[in-house]
Amino acid sequence: MKMRNLKALGFAAAATLTALPATAQSILGDLPIIGQPQPGGIGFQPAATSLAEEVHWLDGFLLVIITVIVLFVTGLILWVVFRYNRKSNPEAAEFTHNSPLEVAWTVVPILILVVIGAFSLPVLFDQQRIPEGDVVVKVTGYQWYWGYEYPDEEGVEFSSYMIGADAGNMMTPEVSAQLTQAGYTDDQFRLATDTAVVVPVGKTIVMQVTGGDVIHSWTIPAFGVKQDGVPGRLAQLWFRADREGIYFGQCSELCGIAHAYMPITVKVVSEEKYAEWLIAMKAGEIETW
Structure with a gap:
């Protein structure tokens, strides 16, 4: 009699567990x-969409441009410091304009911005076109x-x-x-x-x-x-x-x-x-x- 009662309780418990709500974990399984x-991470998370891949590529592209600009300006500053200090150049030149140079430092940044825009705007449009x-x-x-x-x-x-x-x-x-x-x-x-x-x-x-x-x-x-x-x-x-x-x-x-x-x-x-x-x-x- 006791054995029958235990079996009945076991079946009832099993039925109760079966009737319990499932969890998303049990349905979807283990996912990475x-x-x-x-x-301590400083980079991007792994790209899981084409949008993320485009953003990562654009970031690397801009990093190259920025690095080149920084190295160029730093080198230019160092060259001026050593070439035109008072010891190396005791008598400074007297002039107020250099038209070719002024045209260059206006046009070159414009061209750089045009190149950046040509590559960044398609990435933006891809995100915004739903x-x-x-x-x-x-x-x-x-x-x-x-x-x-x-x-x-x-x-x-x-x-x-x-x-x-x-x-x-x-x-x-x-x-x-x-x-x-x-x-x-x-x-x-x-x-x-x-x-x-x-x-x-x-x-x-x-x-x-x-x-x-x-x-x-x-x-x-x-x-x-x-x-x-x-x-x-x-x-x-x-x-x-x-x-x-x-x-x-x-x-x-x-x-x-x-x-x-x-x-x-x-x-x-x-x-x-x-x-x-x-x-x-x-x-x-x-x-x-």
Whole structure:
């Protein structure tokens, strides 16, 4: 009799566990963390979109131009110091104009700016020309969390808070356990959120950005995107991620006392996993994480 009771309890427990809501972690599986700031890092995060690759290339191109200018001006200054000091040139020349030189230092900077503009404007236009999105996500910034809505998918909307926000933004054993449950480590504290934006890899994603109270800014460095969310206005950005993984960002517009605790998490997954996540979200089967 006791054995039967134990078996009955076991079946009941199994049924209860089966009925519990799934987590995004259990559906999406383990994903590599690609877009994350590194301690002491001074470079860009790995580029995961064509937009980010263009920005990285433009940065390197401008760095070459700036380096050449700095070296030239530094050399010119040193040459003047040693060639025309009082000891080497006791009697200074007396003249007020040098027309060829004045034309040169006017025309050459103009040409440099034209070259820079010729390469930088296409990058800017590529960011600002919003294509038709395969997936559209509306994001609203609030003090101090993000609200997400998939307008083309009925019932798919959620809020996203930093893991640890309910613990006073401090690391505690409970927060560490929450990070572990969500598939993160303590290194992702103040980067990871309890819910994440989920998008399919290789698809055009259009983000509609606005603010619900003050100005916020939605940005993912690895995607090369950043857009202010202004209350009463709807702005847009787009990206097409080429690698599955987890990408972190932060609110990049000072928005109040808890501005530093307003991270962003985007998970890029396969189309199959994305479809599975959508079904679970619409059915209300996904809890936080």
